[in-house]
Amino acid sequence: MLTQQTDFQISKKDRQFVGAHLLVAISALTVGSLYGPLQAFEWSGLDLYGLLEPIGLGDYYKGLTIHGVLNALVWTTFFITGFLTLVMIMGLKRPLRYPKLNRVGFWTMVVGLVMAAIPILAGAASVLYTFYPPLEASWAFYLGLTLVVVGSWIEGFGFYLTMAEWRKDNPDSRSPFIVLAALITMVMWQFATLGIAVEILTMLLPASLGIIDGTDPQLGRTFFWFTGHPLVYFWLLPAYLSWYGMLPKQAGGKLFSDSLARLAFWLFLLLSIPVGFHHQFVDPGIPVGWKYIHSLLTYGVAFPSMLTLFTVVASLEYAARKRGGTGLLGWIRALPWGNPVVSAQLLAGILFMFGGIGGITNASYNVNLVIHNTAWIPGHFHLTVASAVTLSFFGIAYWLIPFVTQKPLWKSKWATIANWTWFVGMLIFSNAMHVLGLLGAPRRTELGKAPYVPEEWSGHLFRMSFGGAILLVGVTLFVLIAARTAFQRQTLGEGESIEFPIAESLRDPQLTPIWLDRFKPWLIGTIVLIVVAYGPQLIEQIGNAAYNAPPFSP
Amino acid sequence: MSDQVGDVAREEEFHPRGTIAVVAIFVATLILLWLSIYLILIARGVTV
Numbered sequence: 275m276l277t278q279q280t281d282f283q284i285s286k287k288d289r290q291f292v293g294a295h296l297l298v299a300i301s302a303l304t305v306g307s308l309y310g311p312l313q314a315f316e317w318s319g320l321d322l323y324g325l326l327e328p329i330g331l332g333d334y335y336k337g338l339t340i341h342g343v344l345n346a347l348v349w350t351t352f353f354i355t356g357f358l359t360l361v362m363i364m365g366l367k368r369p370l371r372y373p374k375l376n377r378v379g380f381w382t383m384v385v386g387l388v389m390a391a392i393p394i395l396a397g398a399a400s401v402l403y404t405f406y407p408p409l410e411a412s413w414a415f416y417l418g419l420t421l422v423v424v425g426s427w428i429e430g431f432g433f434y435l436t437m438a439e440w441r442k443d444n445p446d447s448r449s450p451f452i453v454l455a456a457l458i459t460m461v462m463w464q465f466a467t468l469g470i471a472v473e474i475l476t477m478l479l480p481a482s483l484g485i486i487d488g489t490d491p492q493l494g495r496t497f498f499w500f501t502g503h504p505l506v507y508f509w510l511l512p513a514y515l516s517w518y519g520m521l522p523k524q525a526g527g528k529l530f531s532d533s534l535a536r537l538a539f540w541l542f543l544l545l546s547i548p549v550g551f552h553h554q555f556v557d558p559g560i561p562v563g564w565k566y567i568h569s570l571l572t573y574g575v576a577f578p579s580m581l582t583l584f585t586v587v588a589s590l591e592y593a594a595r596k597r598g599g600t601g602l603l604g605w606i607r608a609l610p611w612g613n614p615v616v617s618a619q620l621l622a623g624i625l626f627m628f629g630g631i632g633g634i635t636n637a638s639y640n641v642n643l644v645i646h647n648t649a650w651i652p653g654h655f656h657l658t659v660a661s662a663v664t665l666s667f668f669g670i671a672y673w674l675i676p677f678v679t680q681k682p683l684w685k686s687k688w689a690t691i692a693n694w695t696w697f698v699g700m701l702i703f704s705n706a707m708h709v710l711g712l713l714g715a716p717r718r719t720e721l722g723k724a725p726y727v728p729e730e731w732s733g734h735l736f737r738m739s740f741g742g743a744i745l746l747v748g749v750t751l752f753v754l755i756a757a758r759t760a761f762q763r764q765t766l767g768e769g770e771s772i773e774f775p776i777a778e779s780l781r782d783p784q785l786t787p788i789w790l791d792r793f794k795p796w797l798i799g800t801i802v803l804i805v806v807a808y809g810p811q812l813i814e815q816i817g818n819a820a821y822n823a824p825p826f827s828p
Numbered sequence: 829m830s831d832q833v834g835d836v837a838r839e840e841e842f843h844p845r846g847t848i849a850v851v852a853i854f855v856a857t858l859i860l861l862w863l864s865i866y867l868i869l870i871a872r873g874v875t876v
Binding site for chain 1: 866
């Protein structure tokens with residue numbers, strides 16, 4: 275991982291700016307992850323929430339909110355904006371065009387985080403990370419979340435302006451793939467978050483301030499899932515960026531196809547958003563036909579997902595064969611499994627294969643009924659956000675933290691152990707959750723206190739909490755390695771630096787078709803598809819909206 | 829870069845046979861697991 279200096283040098287200020295994102299992200303992960311095992315233990319009958327009662331944090335649903343908001347929203351958003359900032363700077367080999375703008379974005383996110391955290395900790399926002407109305411939280415929670423989103427938008431605008439300046443200087447060059455991927459991620463995020471922006475500003479915030487008397491839960495859920503599903507792709511695309519644009523290099527090979535990589539990202543932009551009704555298959559008030567359309571469009575997302583599987587695995591196979599790997603599948607052994615940066619992303623990819631399979635079940639209009647609102651769902655998204663994303667981010671952090679701090683990774687072997695611990699823990703945990711879901715165990719429920727838990731669940735509940743305990747060990751190791759790396763006294767030796775990994779493509783990217791490097795047709799397509807897939811239903815639901823569901827503050 | 833010219837030529841001829849096998853195994857697993865959930869749905873019967 276150590277190499278000689280390259281021509282472009284990022285400034286110390288910019289490294290510290292990226293580092294500040296990571297500090298907030300990993301702090302959030304640390305606190306949020308402590309609640310995961312507590313929930314798992316509670317389900318299997320070991321209620322440890324009492325230990326947190328003296329400091330006012332002993333409530334199950336408060337804990338579930340902290341776990342979801344900090345891990346699914348804060349850890350991811352701060353890590354992603356920091357990572358993408360570095361991708362923009364290093365990918366374009368130039369500093370941000372307006373660094374102050376990006377700093378305003380970051381601090382807006384921090385203020386929002388503090389504003390949302392206070393009511394959560396005070397028990398005034400135990401509404402889980404989906405905050406469905408008519409559940410009502412303090413106005414500060416909604417305003418805080420809004421500021422986090424607005425801050426990330428501002429950082430995105432800083433990326434666009436930096437790219438515009440680069441394009442002016444390089445009118446005929448293909449944009450670097452990792453930069454294009456970062457920009458598509460941010461554009462998709464800005465389109466997607468319009469849903470919760472409207473939900474919060476027109477319904478939840480006014481209701482929490484007493485400006486309106488109630489909410490329309492149906493409309494609220496429709497707005498939420500306009501954002502909620504592409505939110506998954508906001509988490510996943512930066513991991514894909516690394517899998518396509520960095521991992522091949524880290525594994526000793528090249529990107530198999532620059533064109534396929536770009537096509538997959540464009541298709542994710544096109545198809546991530548108009549699929550939200552597949553989260554609302556059992557909601558009344560949405561005609562079956564529209565649910566079918568969204569179900570089919572969700573199957574459409576499977577296409578770029580399969581492109582990703584093929585292209586990333588082909589890049590890895592190329593690397594492995596260059597390292598001497600042979601056989602139809604024997605080459606897999608030749609990958610550099612001892613490098614924690616690589617092994618984290620390989621293991622993340624393996625877990626994600628099962629996440630993809632579960633996702634197809636979720637998307638199927640009739641089969642979804644078997645698992646809807648059961649433990650299967652958190653089992654599924656622990657394979658996406660907590661595996662494909664989080665484990666990949668572990669791997670990215672193992673070079674990113676050394677890169678921004680200019681300090682070597684502390685105990686590389688421990689990092690490999692952390693990866694495998696997380697992998698094994700998640701296999702056990704998520705499998706048990708999926709099985710429990712098939713047996714009918716509900717999600718979002720304090721099962722340890724439920725009188726209806728049948729005997730046949732108990733073995734799986736134990737397995738699930740055992741997996742949760744292993745996951746706690748894995749994340750503790752990761753946080754320890756991250757903290758010791760960042761705060762150790764040892765620095766890099768004279769003339770050494772940490773490589774910023776950019777995978778070369780097998781074909782010259784300049785040969786990639788121009789339409790895979792231009793935003794206009796894809797932006798038009800995205801807007802048209804959103805209008806077609808959501809427009810008629812939004813017009814009907816907004817036209818028939820009845821803000822008459824009285825708020826309920828848990 | 830004579831090596832590089834050779835490399836590029838070899839690289840562009842790279843056929844990811846192993847990748848096709850991995851994708852085939854994945855698709856077969858997907859079909860089997862999806863079908864198993866579908867059978868659970870059928871076994872539970874129709875509710876109207």
